[in-house]
Amino acid sequence: MPWWKTVAATLLAASSQAWASTACRCFPGEKCWPSETTWARFNRTVEGHLVKTVPLGTPCHAPNYDAVTCATLKSGWLLPEEHYDDSSSVMAPFFANGTCDPFHPVSKPCLMGNYVSYSVDVGRPEHIAATIRFATEHNIRVVVRNTGHDYNGRSTGAGALAIWTHHLKDLSIHDYHDRHYQGKAITMGAGVQGFEAYELADAQGYQVVGGECPTVGLAGGYSQGGGHSALASRYGLAADQVLQWKVVDGTGRIMTATRDNEHSDLFWALSGGGAGTYGVVFSMTSKAYSATPVSGLNLTYTAAGLSSDAFYETIEVFHTVLPALVDAGAMSIWYYTNAFFSISPITAPNIPVSQLVELLRPFTDHLDQLKIKYSMSANQFDSYYAQYKGMQGLIEVGTAQYGGWLVPRSVVQDNNKALVKAYRNITESGATFIGVGLNVSKKVAGNVHNAVLPAWRDALIDTTLTTPWNWTDSALMLERQRQMTEDFIPQLRALSPESGAYMNEGDFRQPDFQSVFYGPNYAALRKIKAKYDPHNIFYGKTNVGSDEWRERDDGRLCQVSQWQADWPEFGTVGALEL
Ligand SMILES: Cc1cc2nc3c(=O)[nH]c(=O)nc-3n(C[C@H](O)[C@H](O)[C@H](O)COP(=O)(O)OP(=O)(O)OC[C@H]3O[C@@H](n4cnc5c(N)ncnc54)[C@H](O)[C@@H]3O)c2cc1C
Ligand SMILES: *[C@@H]1O[C@H](CO)[C@@H](O)[C@H](O)[C@H]1NC(C)=O
Ligand SMILES: *[C@@H]1O[C@H](CO)[C@@H](O)[C@H](O)[C@H]1NC(C)=O
Ligand SMILES: *[C@@H]1O[C@H](CO)[C@@H](O)[C@H](O)[C@H]1NC(C)=O
Ligand SMILES: *[C@@H]1O[C@H](CO)[C@@H](O)[C@H](O)[C@H]1NC(C)=O
Ligand SMILES: *[C@@H]1O[C@H](CO)[C@@H](O)[C@H](O)[C@H]1NC(C)=O
Numbered sequence: 001m002p003w004w005k006t007v008a009a010t011l012l013a014a015s016s017q018a019w020a021s022t023a024c025r026c027f028p029g030e031k032c033w034p035s036e037t038t039w040a041r042f043n044r045t046v047e048g049h050l051v052k053t054v055p056l057g058t059p060c061h062a063p064n065y066d067a068v069t070c071a072t073l074k075s076g077w078l079l080p081e082e083h084y085d086d087s088s089s090v091m092a093p094f095f096a097n098g099t100c101d102p103f104h105p106v107s108k109p110c111l112m113g114n115y116v117s118y119s120v121d122v123g124r125p126e127h128i129a130a131t132i133r134f135a136t137e138h139n140i141r142v143v144v145r146n147t148g149h150d151y152n153g154r155s156t157g158a159g160a161l162a163i164w165t166h167h168l169k170d171l172s173i174h175d176y177h178d179r180h181y182q183g184k185a186i187t188m189g190a191g192v193q194g195f196e197a198y199e200l201a202d203a204q205g206y207q208v209v210g211g212e213c214p215t216v217g218l219a220g221g222y223s224q225g226g227g228h229s230a231l232a233s234r235y236g237l238a239a240d241q242v243l244q245w246k247v248v249d250g251t252g253r254i255m256t257a258t259r260d261n262e263h264s265d266l267f268w269a270l271s272g273g274g275a276g277t278y279g280v281v282f283s284m285t286s287k288a289y290s291a292t293p294v295s296g297l298n299l300t301y302t303a304a305g306l307s308s309d310a311f312y313e314t315i316e317v318f319h320t321v322l323p324a325l326v327d328a329g330a331m332s333i334w335y336y337t338n339a340f341f342s343i344s345p346i347t348a349p350n351i352p353v354s355q356l357v358e359l360l361r362p363f364t365d366h367l368d369q370l371k372i373k374y375s376m377s378a379n380q381f382d383s384y385y386a387q388y389k390g391m392q393g394l395i396e397v398g399t400a401q402y403g404g405w406l407v408p409r410s411v412v413q414d415n416n417k418a419l420v421k422a423y424r425n426i427t428e429s430g431a432t433f434i435g436v437g438l439n440v441s442k443k444v445a446g447n448v449h450n451a452v453l454p455a456w457r458d459a460l461i462d463t464t465l466t467t468p469w470n471w472t473d474s475a476l477m478l479e480r481q482r483q484m485t486e487d488f489i490p491q492l493r494a495l496s497p498e499s500g501a502y503m504n505e506g507d508f509r510q511p512d513f514q515s516v517f518y519g520p521n522y523a524a525l526r527k528i529k530a531k532y533d534p535h536n537i538f539y540g541k542t543n544v545g546s547d548e549w550r551e552r553d554d555g556r557l558c559q560v561s562q563w564q565a566d567w568p569e570f571g572t573v574g575a576l577e578l
């Protein structure tokens, strides 16, 4: 660093105490933090809906240790069900940061760490508006929280006040008419989870786009971030289904955003431009479709007795059946390491099971030729929900760290050998591959107007890579993050530098996340955020505008000053270290 920059940095660091209070969000323990009386008054404003955080893992640590409760918590910790009814729990272990969980010693104190300090268990939009006003007045960090599924820590934050939407459960199916769509629609409160929407739709003879995990919230991070679905090759992404958002913006205004009304810019941004950024959604209306029969197929084999070359060649052959499969309207999930391969499952709406088996035939013929013993189950169900319940396996949380890349169809078709070579290197290095094979091109999505990352339209394989989580070896976990960012994803990026990654299942350390997660939409999204969230109330790691903020080691959220942005070599000096 040149001497003059050192001097400048020292001066700025010394003088920065003065602007610390405005450059950083107020943190618990500071003078600016509201008193108990002030919190109590705020609680009355939100009609008694304020919840003070008691971390879920509290019974696992002294002095509150309770062996029986802690054992129950430990046995369920890897299931979403254990976390999503709690006002503060975080499923992603890196962001929970081991400060209060059943995997650390009883003697280790339970600390607030990254957990929010308070939550407002929202009952109606006015509670959201009041919370935004209170947080703005007191300069408190806001977190929007629904189920807590987020892999990238965007639904938690140290010293934050959470707007918790989980109990907004209104749900109905009705007719909808506008200039672009006439048909059935489903309106759901922001807290509605996949299984609730599937169940209601099924009972009334419909099917709706939702995730493979039954407990992900549909109107929250999922649809606002894009949202892939077992029905996606038939209808498009979740964001493509949205007709209307009801939302409270960053100034506390309650509004409706549709494609054609005065908030069409907000409609465009909320539909695929990332959650927790422009406003708090309290209800979403999306397209609903008449139920169809749905086929399902799963298939599994191990690499035992096969050479590595032969094993990875089967994956190459699997890639060749994908285009026809997804163009017929099917969506495939598959995963593998260097030791096994599993399709889990293919979902084929309105495709007879005999046709589904035929679509896969070139692949199964290849397996037969190699005399690979695989187990396969192919079935036809009366409805999507029946297929879902029959064939979708359990999805655990807290077992891995994530990263991803959207692999275009052209790479799979024209550069298959290089692609499989990269996947082989990555899986032989200890990562697990998870693929989502789909066709969500404009031909499938139809006439939509939204901020979905354009790379989705050309993608054939939404690739997710995972590395195994270890609760106690944090140095190893950081090394695995480095591998993801520096070794694994770059190999896929090299094959399709113009593509991108799915923000909800991407690497939170992704370099150039602005272009990788948002593509050419970033600048327009930043402008829309400035319009609806002029005070930057909403922050989430890798969200639009998040590069203007930094989280300090203690979790405190601080604005990056202009001089830091201009002189990034100062790194953590200044507002970060006040
Ligand atoms: C087990 C599992 C399975 C998954 N399966 C799929 C899948 O099949 N398809 C897929 O596309 N993704 C899947 N995901 C990823 C999922 O889409 C994201 O984790 C998503 O962020 C979850 O949204 P949420 O609202 O339920 O979670 P939360 O963690 O509560 O919130 C996620 C983000 O949304 C914001 N947010 C939440 N509610 C609102 C609101 N009302 N208004 C504004 N912002 C809000 C939060 O601030 C945060 O940034 C899966 C994740 C897990 C853990
Ligand atoms: C808010 O008020 C309700 C109802 O009186 C009460 O049950 C709750 O504990 C209060 N919350 C806090 C954080 O004090
Ligand atoms: C495949 O599906 C069948 C039911 O259709 C199920 O019994 C079986 O457990 C599934 N296999 C795997 C590996 O998921
Ligand atoms: C995707 O599916 C649609 C509908 O079947 C089809 O028209 C289109 O050619 C497919 N492929 C691509 C790349 O869009
Ligand atoms: C993966 O590729 C890198 C870079 O070429 C190489 O250093 C590494 O050894 C490879 N790993 C495996 C398991 O093949
Ligand atoms: C986690 O890491 C610790 C320390 O390196 C090791 O002893 C332990 O076996 C690991 N646990 C698992 C499940 O791999």
Ligand SMILES: *[C@@H]1O[C@H](CO)[C@@H](O)[C@H](O)[C@H]1NC(C)=O
Pocket: 094, 095, 097, 114, 552, 553, 554, 555
């Ligand atoms: C976890 O805690 C450590 C130690 O307090 C801190 O340095 C680190 O930044 C925290 N990590 C996260 C992701 O919050």
